[in-house]
Amino acid sequence: MNKIFKALEFAANRHKYQTRKGVGKIPYINHPIRVAKTLIDFDEDDSDLIVAALLHDVVEDTAQGEQQIKGLSDLILQMFGENVLLAVLEVTDNKSLSVEERKKMQVQLTPRLSDRAKKIKIADKICNIQDIIDDPPEGWSEDRKIAYLDWAKQVVSGARGLNHEMDAYFDEVYSTSMRKLE
Numbered sequence: 001m002n003k004i005f006k007a008l009e010f011a012a013n014r015h016k017y018q019t020r021k022g023v024g025k026i027p028y029i030n031h032p033i034r035v036a037k038t039l040i041d042f043d044e045d046d047s048d049l050i051v052a053a054l055l056h057d058v059v060e061d062t063a064q065g066e067q068q069i070k071g072l073s074d075l076i077l078q079m080f081g082e083n084v085l086l087a088v089l090e091v092t093d094n095k096s097l098s099v100e101e102r103k104k105m106q107v108q109l110t111p112r113l114s115d116r117a118k119k120i121k122i123a124d125k126i127c128n129i130q131d132i133i134d135d136p137p138e139g140w141s142e143d144r145k146i147a148y149l150d151w152a153k154q155v156v157s158g159a160r161g162l163n164h165e166m167d168a169y170f171d172e173v174y175s176t177s178m179r180k181l182e
Helices: 002-014 030-041 047-055 058-062 065-080 082-090 099-112 115-134 142-157 164-181
Strands: none
Touching (some): 002 030, 002 047, 002 058, 030 047, 047 082, 047 115, 058 065, 058 082, 065 082, 142 164
C-alpha cells in the first residue's frame, strides 16, 4: 500500500500544472486516479498494476526528448521497480510520431502488450470515453467524439480476455456513450 501512495504522490507532482482537455479544466491527476480506481473496482489487486496505472501518463505527458524520458524512466525503475516501468513504457505513446501514427500504433501494438499494460489500456479508454461525454474537450464535434469512441473500441479489442467484467463494462460505457452522441 505504501508503494501506491508513493506513486500517487509522484504522479501528482509530475502532473501538478496539467489539466484535462475538457471545458471543466479538471486537474490532470484525477485521470490516473480514476484509471487505478477502475482497475481496483474490477478486483485487480496487483500493486504493480495499480502503481503503473497511477503513473501511466507520467512519461508521455511530462518528459520531452530522449534525455528526459531516460532520466524519468530510470527514476521510475529505481522508485517502483522493473514491472512498473515496463508497464508504463508499454502504454506510453511515442510523441515524435504524428497523432494519426500514434493512434494506428496503439491499435496494432495492443494485442502484443503484457497483461498489465492491456488492463491499463482498457481502464484508460473507459475513463477517456466517460470524460468525452461528461466533460468534452473544447471544440470537439459529435463526429470527432464518435471517431474517438470507435478508435478506443479498436484498441480495446486487442486487450480483451483478461478481466471479463471489465470487458463488459467497457462495452456498456461504449454503447451508452454512443447512444448519447447519436
